[in-house]
Amino acid sequence: MKNNFNQFIICLSLSLILFSCMENEPERILGEFDSGILIMNEGAFGANDGEVSHLNPSNGTLKTNIFETANGRPFAGLLEDLVYEDDKLYLVANTGKIEVVNPGDFTSLGTVNSGLDQPRSLTVNSEKLFISDYGSYDQNYGTPNSYIAVVKNILGGNVAKKIPVSRKPEDLISFGKYILVAGSEESKVHVIDAEKEEVIKTLEVEGKPAVFYEAAGKIWLYTTGSNEVYFYSFHLDNFTLATTNIFPIENATGKIAFGNNDIMYLLTSSGWPDYEDGIAQVSVLGPELNPKWYSGSGFYGIGFDKTRGELYLAYANGFQGNGTITVLDESGTEKRNFESGRGPSGFLMR
Amino acid sequence: MMLFVWVMLLFDQKVEKADTLLLQEIQIEAPAYQTYGQGKKRISWNKEELKSYKNRSLADLLAEKSPVFIRQYGPGMLASPNFRGTSAGHTAIFWNGIPINSPSLGQSDLSILPLIIADQIDLSYGSDGALLGNESLGGAVHLSTTPQFNQSPNLSILQETGSFGKFHIGLEGSYSTEKIGIQTKIYHQNNPNEYSYRDFSEVGSPVKKQDHAAFQQQGFQQDVHWKINTNQLLKTSYWWNKANREIQPILGSFIQDTQSDESHRISLQYFIQKQNSILEFRSGWVKDSQYFNQIKNETSSIFFNSDWSIHHFSDWEFRLGGRVSLNSGNFSSYSARETRLETYQFINFSGIKHVDVSFNLRQLKYENQWVPFIPSFGLNWKLSQEFLLKASFGKGFKIPTLNDRFWEPGGNPNLLPEESWQGEMGVLWQKGSLESQLTFYGMEVDNWIIWKPEGSIWTPQNLRKVRNRGIEWENKLHSSFGQNKLLFFWSYTFTHSVNLPNPEDPTTFWNQQLPYTPRHQGQASLKLSKSKFTFQIGSQYVGSRATTLDQTRLLKGYFLSQTQLGLDNLNLGPFKYTIQFRVQNLFNKEYQVLYLRPMPGRSFHINLSIQL
Numbered sequence: 001m002k003n004n005f006n007q008f009i010i011c012l013s014l015s016l017i018l019f020s021c022m023e024n025e026p027e028r029i030l031g032e033f034d035s036g037i038l039i040m041n042e043g044a045f046g047a048n049d050g051e052v053s054h055l056n057p058s059n060g061t062l063k064t065n066i067f068e069t070a071n072g073r074p075f076a077g078l079l080e081d082l083v084y085e086d087d088k089l090y091l092v093a094n095t096g097k098i099e100v101v102n103p104g105d106f107t108s109l110g111t112v113n114s115g116l117d118q119p120r121s122l123t124v125n126s127e128k129l130f131i132s133d134y135g136s137y138d139q140n141y142g143t144p145n146s147y148i149a150v151v152k153n154i155l156g157g158n159v160a161k162k163i164p165v166s167r168k169p170e171d172l173i174s175f176g177k178y179i180l181v182a183g184s185e186e187s188k189v190h191v192i193d194a195e196k197e198e199v200i201k202t203l204e205v206e207g208k209p210a211v212f213y214e215a216a217g218k219i220w221l222y223t224t225g226s227n228e229v230y231f232y233s234f235h236l237d238n239f240t241l242a243t244t245n246i247f248p249i250e251n252a253t254g255k256i257a258f259g260n261n262d263i264m265y266l267l268t269s270s271g272w273p274d275y276e277d278g279i280a281q282v283s284v285l286g287p288e289l290n291p292k293w294y295s296g297s298g299f300y301g302i303g304f305d306k307t308r309g310e311l312y313l314a315y316a317n318g319f320q321g322n323g324t325i326t327v328l329d330e331s332g333t334e335k336r337n338f339e340s341g342r343g344p345s346g347f348l349m350r
Numbered sequence: 351m352m353l354f355v356w357v358m359l360l361f362d363q364k365v366e367k368a369d370t371l372l373l374q375e376i377q378i379e380a381p382a383y384q385t386y387g388q389g390k391k392r393i394s395w396n397k398e399e400l401k402s403y404k405n406r407s408l409a410d411l412l413a414e415k416s417p418v419f420i421r422q423y424g425p426g427m428l429a430s431p432n433f434r435g436t437s438a439g440h441t442a443i444f445w446n447g448i449p450i451n452s453p454s455l456g457q458s459d460l461s462i463l464p465l466i467i468a469d470q471i472d473l474s475y476g477s478d479g480a481l482l483g484n485e486s487l488g489g490a491v492h493l494s495t496t497p498q499f500n501q502s503p504n505l506s507i508l509q510e511t512g513s514f515g516k517f518h519i520g521l522e523g524s525y526s527t528e529k530i531g532i533q534t535k536i537y538h539q540n541n542p543n544e545y546s547y548r549d550f551s552e553v554g555s556p557v558k559k560q561d562h563a564a565f566q567q568q569g570f571q572q573d574v575h576w577k578i579n580t581n582q583l584l585k586t587s588y589w590w591n592k593a594n595r596e597i598q599p600i601l602g603s604f605i606q607d608t609q610s611d612e613s614h615r616i617s618l619q620y621f622i623q624k625q626n627s628i629l630e631f632r633s634g635w636v637k638d639s640q641y642f643n644q645i646k647n648e649t650s651s652i653f654f655n656s657d658w659s660i661h662h663f664s665d666w667e668f669r670l671g672g673r674v675s676l677n678s679g680n681f682s683s684y685s686a687r688e689t690r691l692e693t694y695q696f697i698n699f700s701g702i703k704h705v706d707v708s709f710n711l712r713q714l715k716y717e718n719q720w721v722p723f724i725p726s727f728g729l730n731w732k733l734s735q736e737f738l739l740k741a742s743f744g745k746g747f748k749i750p751t752l753n754d755r756f757w758e759p760g761g762n763p764n765l766l767p768e769e770s771w772q773g774e775m776g777v778l779w780q781k782g783s784l785e786s787q788l789t790f791y792g793m794e795v796d797n798w799i800i801w802k803p804e805g806s807i808w809t810p811q812n813l814r815k816v817r818n819r820g821i822e823w824e825n826k827l828h829s830s831f832g833q834n835k836l837l838f839f840w841s842y843t844f845t846h847s848v849n850l851p852n853p854e855d856p857t858t859f860w861n862q863q864l865p866y867t868p869r870h871q872g873q874a875s876l877k878l879s880k881s882k883f884t885f886q887i888g889s890q891y892v893g894s895r896a897t898t899l900d901q902t903r904l905l906k907g908y909f910l911s912q913t914q915l916g917l918d919n920l921n922l923g924p925f926k927y928t929i930q931f932r933v934q935n936l937f938n939k940e941y942q943v944l945y946l947r948p949m950p951g952r953s954f955h956i957n958l959s960i961q962l
Contacts, residue, residue, distance in 0.1 A: 076551030076602025318802030321900030
């Protein structure tokens with residue numbers, strides 16, 4: 001017993017010495033935008049006036065054009081995605097560039113501004129950026145040359161390699177040294193080895209793969225069909241499909257918000273000629289299913305603030321000017337409205 | 351081959367000079383917009399005034415010499431008109447009486463309409479669907495070639511070289527007898543467009559050289575006018591135009607799009623003069639092909655017109671007519687055809703002393719839509735020797751384009767035509783060498799079509815209602831002292847064009863000035879000439895413009911200036927030379943017409959014209 005105690009003291013001392021000698025990463029001082037809600041304003045086609053707004057939900061203060069304010073230059077792109085990974089914020093413009101900023105104050109850390117066509121999203125893995133890109137259009141507006149671009153510096157730089165994937169890749173998610181890619185047009189999921197920079201496996205799924213997320217210790221994929229939506233989970237040891245959940249929700253657009261108690265909110269749109277938009281409520285892990293939880297028209301983006309139990313719904317207002325955000329509570333009751341930037345399309349809760 | 355024919359004509363034929371012949375004249379009915387456009391404002395540029403613009407485009411002329419605001423996406427890139435606060439598709443463009451706006455887009459790219467092809471350009475202001483037909487809400491531009499008979503043969507070579515690698519060459523030849531007038535125009539230009547600009551979207555705003563805005567253009571126009579006998583005339587024109595362009599990317603984008611536009615246009619006009627009347631048959635064919643990257647879009651339009659003008663009564667003139675238009679489009683996403691039928695009746699009355707009145711009506715049918723009442727009314731009232739009062743009232747309309755109705759996905763077959771009602775009143779004051787014109791107009795445009803996203807699909811809807819009010823004031827002063835001639839021109843345009851409240855819009859959009867519609871514009875130019883020497887300097891001011899309806903971002907107003915020094919009609923052997931040196935953007939102003947689309951700084955151009 002005494003021997004064990006001595007060993008414990010020695011181990012503890014060694015640990016203390018070891019940790020005191022380790023060189024820690026300098027801590028980043030948290031900035032204004034490390035909390036609150038970031039609103040992605042896509043911008044209008046041909047105008048490249050995408051931007052980010054910041055909302056402080058505790059006092060309702062909204063700051064617009066925070067990229068331009070922080071950097072003294074316009075963002076100059078159509079903002080497709082806003083990705084927070086590795087304590088950096090990546091602004092993905094589908095007009096062909098990525099801006100890397102400090103998430104606290106939005107000051108620029110770097111860019112990727114060559115070698116891309118129509119980037120959609122990215123993930124950081126193995127100290128590299130992996131960027132999903134539609135590639136260029138062919139004569140039929142098809143995208144047969146879609147790819148995942150590899151940039152070997154997480155602060156940006158040149159595209160070092162393009163890994164061919166199925167048409168119109170969207171979301172990506174990292175797991176260890178692997179990356180899952182949502183191949184939206186051909187209903188495929190690609191598995192990429194980030195170190196080898198190659199596709200090692202491709203899975204077939206139903207619907208259009210849209211968004212990956214993590215829940216209950218698993219990686220899930222949300223895909224949309226015309227009359228139903230699908231939620232897949234994966235075996236992460238051999239990258240095979242584990243579970244499939246199907247819900248009868250029509251006309252889902254692929255935009256999703258994650259609420260409290262494992263409830264998800266899915267944006268739907270009937271399209272021509274009625275153009276009826278809606279929000280469906282569903283849970284894979286719980287019993288909720290309400291295909292008509294909320295309805296209206298002109299919905300363009302959705303987000304959920306778990307802290308306050310509020311759903312944020314974005315209206316693009318036809319891109320004629322700034323969009324509008326409506327805040328709903330968990331019963332679907334409208335709480336307030338406010339104006340955001342041009343074409344609000346998504347939210348990042350910090 | 352064409353050059354050879356011209357050389358043969360020039361040197362083998364002997365034609366008497368025009369002023370030595372007594373000609374048998376045929377009375378040609380002037381275009382309806384001239385004869386029946388009483389009370390309407392119109393400005394014109396004749397062959398002489400267009401001389402210094404022959405190597406340039408319609409976009410350049412309108413930007414420098416008219417109150418039309420040109421939305422230009424870069425030098426040589428897409429340029430569309432914004433006339434009296436209306437949108438790009440609300441200005442009709444005619445070539446020899448044939449409408450040439452694309453039936454799929456409902457507009458023309460003014461950058462690729464070269465001025466070498468036109469002998470006369472008229473700009474009609476405001477809504478007049480009765481007289482001009484579809485699309486004339488903000489106004490209309492008329493490009494025309496004029497018949498020439500009994501003129502000396504002429505062959506001219508025009509060249510321009512300039513900054514950013516620009517090279518333009520044109521060839522004009524004409525030959526005529528008492529009965530036949532032939533005119534040929536050939537042009538080619540190459541412009542690498544390698545201008546420097548500051549990329550203020552990047553860290554440190556580096557100065558870059560434009561490397562993806564090159565364009566080439568070539569074309570050919572052939573006019574043959576045949577005076578068949580003393581009361582019959584045939585006018586034919588054919589115009590081929592092709593432009594290949596690299597599409598200049600907006601700042602922050604690195605897309606390397608290319609576009610090729612090719613058009614074939616044919617106009618045929620046949621006049622028969624009867625006692626107290628003229629019959630006119632006109633037909634035309636326009637075929638536009640566009641390759642955007644590898645994506646091909648094609649449209650075709652055929653027109654048949656017949657008009658009967660009656661001058662039987664001394665104080666009355668009548669014109670009755672009809673038109674059939676067949677439009678078709680083949681696109682990557684859809685194919686469509688449509689037929690339009692129009693009839694019209696124009697009346698002029700001059701039975702009241704010092705007053706000329708016109709009253710015009712048009713009826714239209716397209717698909718299953720019937721628009722029975724499109725009127726316009728106007729009067730010119732000569733108040734005194736110095737003052738002329740002009741007043742008019744009219745309706746304009748625009749049929750939804752093929753894309754608006756049939757684009758897949760999103761086209762909306764239920765769209766209504768856009769409609770405008772406009773009234774204008776103006777005074778023209780002429781005293782001695784001073785001419786001043788002040789015009790006020792008010793217009794309302796309803797069912798304005800806007801494309802907006804519905805879910806993931808963009809679709810057009812009759813959403814907007816717009817009220818336009820404006821003032822246009824133009825002044826000209828001619829003066830001569832000794833051999834020196836002076837022409838001073840200055841103008842001011844005020845445009846108040848607002849989006850009226852619509853419950854579907856947020857209130858921040860209500861009663862706001864439309865995007866890219868400057869409230870204030872001004873122009874001034876001075877031309878001094880003495881003998882063969884000409885000096886010109888001009889300047890334009892374009893006021894601030896909002897990029898969106900809620901005015902959250904305003905682009906700064908800008909002044910642009912240009913100057914030109916010319917020596918005309920220098921004789922060297924059998925040839926006549928004209929040399930011009932021109933500086934565009936004289937003060938090297940950094941400016942954007944549209945957000946994130948920097949325009950070039952100062953550029954230098956030398957023109958050499960040789961007349962054989």
